Amino acid sequence: MIPALKINNLSFKYHDGTEALRGISLDIKEGECVGLIGPNGAGKSTLLLHMNGLLPEIKTDNPSVFVNGKPVNSKSLELIHRTVGLLFQDPDDQLFCPTVFEDVAFGPQQFGINENDLLNHVGNVLKMVGLSGFEKRSPHHLSGGEKQRVCLAGILSCNPKILALDEPTKNLDPRGRRELIKLLKTIPTTKIIASHDLELIVELCDRTIVLDQGIIAAEGRTIELLADERLMLEHGLEKPHSLKHRHPH
Amino acid sequence: MRHDFIDRFSRIDSPIHRIATSVKVLAAFIAVIGAIILPISFLWYFLFHGFILIVAAFVSRIPKLFLVKRLLLMEPFVLGISVLVLFQPGGIGTFINVVIKSTLCLSTMLLLSNTTPFSELLSFLKKLYIPGLLVTILALMYRYLFVLIDEAEKMQRARESRTFTRNNSQIWKTRAILIAQLFVRSTERAERIYLAMLARGWK
Amino acid sequence: MHIPDGFLDAKTIISTTVFSAVGFGTALHRLKNTILPRQIPLIGLTAAFIFVAQMLNFPVVAGTSGHLIGSVLIAVLLGPSAAVVVMTSVLIVQCFLFADGGVLALGANIFNMAIIGSFIGYSIFRIVSKIIPGRRGWFTAIIFAAWCSTVIASIFCAGELAWSGIVRWNAAFPVMANVHMLIGIGEGLITALVIAAVLKTRADLLDTDKLNGFNSRHRELIIYGAITAIGLLLFVSPFVSQWPDGLEKTAALLGFESKTLDYSLVSSPIFDYKLPGIGSPALATSLAGLIGAVIVFILAYMISKILVSKSDERIPT
Numbered sequence A: 001m002i003p004a005l006k007i008n009n010l011s012f013k014y015h016d017g018t019e020a021l022r023g024i025s026l027d028i029k030e031g032e033c034v035g036l037i038g039p040n041g042a043g044k045s046t047l048l049l050h051m052n053g054l055l056p057e058i059k060t061d062n063p064s065v066f067v068n069g070k071p072v073n074s075k076s077l078e079l080i081h082r083t084v085g086l087l088f089q090d091p092d093d094q095l096f097c098p099t100v101f102e103d104v105a106f107g108p109q110q111f112g113i114n115e116n117d118l119l120n121h122v123g124n125v126l127k128m129v130g131l132s133g134f135e136k137r138s139p140h141h142l143s144g145g146e147k148q149r150v151c152l153a154g155i156l157s158c159n160p161k162i163l164a165l166d167e168p169t170k171n172l173d174p175r176g177r178r179e180l181i182k183l184l185k186t187i188p189t190t191k192i193i194a195s196h197d198l199e200l201i202v203e204l205c206d207r208t209i210v211l212d213q214g215i216i217a218a219e220g221r222t223i224e225l226l227a228d229e230r231l232m233l234e235h236g237l238e239k240p241h242s243l244k245h246r247h248p249h
Numbered sequence B: 001m002r003h004d005f006i007d008r009f010s011r012i013d014s015p016i017h018r019i020a021t022s023v024k025v026l027a028a029f030i031a032v033i034g035a036i037i038l039p040i041s042f043l044w045y046f047l048f049h050g051f052i053l054i055v056a057a058f059v060s061r062i063p064k065l066f067l068v069k070r071l072l073l074m075e076p077f078v079l080g081i082s083v084l085v086l087f088q089p090g091g092i093g094t095f096i097n098v099v100i101k102s103t104l105c106l107s108t109m110l111l112l113s114n115t116t117p118f119s120e121l122l123s124f125l126k127k128l129y130i131p132g133l134l135v136t137i138l139a140l141m142y143r144y145l146f147v148l149i150d151e152a153e154k155m156q157r158a159r160e161s162r163t164f165t166r167n168n169s170q171i172w173k174t175r176a177i178l179i180a181q182l183f184v185r186s187t188e189r190a191e192r193i194y195l196a197m198l199a200r201g202w203k
Numbered sequence C: 001m002h003i004p005d006g007f008l009d010a011k012t013i014i015s016t017t018v019f020s021a022v023g024f025g026t027a028l029h030r031l032k033n034t035i036l037p038r039q040i041p042l043i044g045l046t047a048a049f050i051f052v053a054q055m056l057n058f059p060v061v062a063g064t065s066g067h068l069i070g071s072v073l074i075a076v077l078l079g080p081s082a083a084v085v086v087m088t089s090v091l092i093v094q095c096f097l098f099a100d101g102g103v104l105a106l107g108a109n110i111f112n113m114a115i116i117g118s119f120i121g122y123s124i125f126r127i128v129s130k131i132i133p134g135r136r137g138w139f140t141a142i143i144f145a146a147w148c149s150t151v152i153a154s155i156f157c158a159g160e161l162a163w164s165g166i167v168r169w170n171a172a173f174p175v176m177a178n179v180h181m182l183i184g185i186g187e188g189l190i191t192a193l194v195i196a197a198v199l200k201t202r203a204d205l206l207d208t209d210k211l212n213g214f215n216s217r218h219r220e221l222i223i224y225g226a227i228t229a230i231g232l233l234l235f236v237s238p239f240v241s242q243w244p245d246g247l248e249k250t251a252a253l254l255g256f257e258s259k260t261l262d263y264s265l266v267s268s269p270i271f272d273y274k275l276p277g278i279g280s281p282a283l284a285t286s287l288a289g290l291i292g293a294v295i296v297f298i299l300a301y302m303i304s305k306i307l308v309s310k311s312d313e314r315i316p317t
Helices: A044-051 A077-083 A100-110 A115-128 A144-156 A174-186 A198-204 A222-226 A229-234 B002-006 B021-037 B043-059 B064-086 B091-115 B118-127 B132-160 B168-199 C010-034 C037-053 C071-078 C080-098 C106-131 C134-163 C169-201 C218-242 C247-256 C258-266 C281-310
Strands: A005-013 A019-028 A033-037 A065-067 A084-087 A162-166 A190-194 A207-212 A215-221
Touching (some): A019 A215, A044 A190, A065 A077, A077 A084, A115 A144, A144 A174, A198 A222, A215 A229, B021 B043, B021 C010, B043 B091, B091 C080, B118 B132, B132 B168, B132 C080, C010 C080, C010 C134, C080 C106, C106 C218, C134 C218
Parallel strands (some): A033 A207, A084 A162
Antiparallel strands (some): A005 A019, A207 A215
């Protein structure tokens, strides 16, 4: 079976010379939910940007990212944007339209949805994230949790096959966080979640990748990996409380 | 969230708020043109204009004190120039003329902006022959001014908590640095917004 | 300087609206053709930035305060066409969100503050920074340009008020010009301080390579220049005839009215000129303006030395 996402020996350097990624290779199967953890500056966000073809270096002839078997290059970019939905760290970066409706409608409009279906479609997606009736609201009148859910709605409205989420629970209060986790559980697509919120990873992800200094430091079943106290400390992480009484074999 | 004062009442519900944006904009526009073109001797027009404004203000359910405060906030600009008029020969007539006309126009626009969300005005502009690039820029500007006000406030508070001297030259320097930081952050945010737009298929 | 509705008559409203439509259209067209897609969010964010920066108060004296206007700041950072578009957007939002500045006077406000302010400011900035080389000349140019931009925009504003027959030129011009000669000093200082601070944290933002998309070609500058010239002919020149004409009268005035002149320089913030009939306040103000310009230029040159020694020595020009 073709993996939903395949990365083959990906390296990336920023303009200032920082080596953000060094030889990353990984496969993600369809329907899988994979956690991406590691200290600050490990390259998590950079890796997610690559999955959506947003970093310029990717447009070269030698692609190292494959979505559903298709290489990410300048020709496939529109398809990639449609297939992979990327949730950014700061909801204010992602909610760039004056109203919730326009924001959720933005993606479908760019991809050429029928204007008659638009109203219905946006309504359905907003219902899915529990924000029915929020169409006319402005982002600056929303709470942090509501903003995050509108962001998610803006992505879900494009019907992505893969969700790449960057710190989805950052800036959320416990209730907002709980609601988001509940919501994510109901979405069946392939998910890649980068986060410092290790309890979230334990709850949602079957498999986890530890990234440090641009290299995959460890990879395995979430519960086994995160219960390994020595490994966690080595990479600036911490064994989650829910796994306190679990010992790695 | 101190920026609430900017458009707090434009989204409440009232018969005035429910009128279609295009109707409201057109009505306000015609009212303002009328007030400017007609000489003050058409007293009935100005009385009627004022009457309609007062009725609309009451129907709109916006706190009257808020409207009066906003009007008084803008009135110094009007009076400032009007005083110039007052001091020239035969200026009293012109003075009364100008104050009545501009107060009516000002109240009309205040009422329009407080009963119509700016986003509605934008979608109205989209339907007119306004260049798309301008509408995009205005939409981005409206969306992010609230974010930037928050950001400026946070930065200022952080700085004030560490400042103990209060002379003017110090304040000038720190405010200028604050503005510079705000610009740098805006450019960085613009980059991230660009990526977010691309990620959702922006062309 | 935001003109409310009710002060301008129909002919002024129509002509300023036409001028600003042409000027703004040119600027927008220029931006559309040259900037990269990635710079469009930057224009929107810069407009929001100016809106917020204008809300930050700078204390002056005795409880009064002023704020940045920003047209020269943006003209230096992103080029004149971007400045015209940004300042216009700011004025539109201020008009429809705050009722700040009239809706029919929007054309006049855009013409004065967005087009004249950015274009005159940018032209003076370019000329001065060419005459005086190096970083010091660059800062002198910024301060002087910001001052001139503020003062000249206010003169156009006075001209429009006078042309509408509301305020007499002899009252409007001296008051507007004198007040803005002071405000302009603040504008120059804030603009220079902000740019110095940007240079310190992110010098690359002023890198000319990155700004390529924003650089205006001569064609745009010619159009802005033409609009400015026509505006000058229409709004300001009709009133020049009200001044005592000829050089001989100037000489007489220098002797006879030196008292008035001194007064305007020393205590120009006092609105004394609104009283009609004191000699020729308009001519006195013009002379005061010229002397003021020389003084501001010298001040700018002195201040720029402090700014240069504080910021690093990489020169972006």
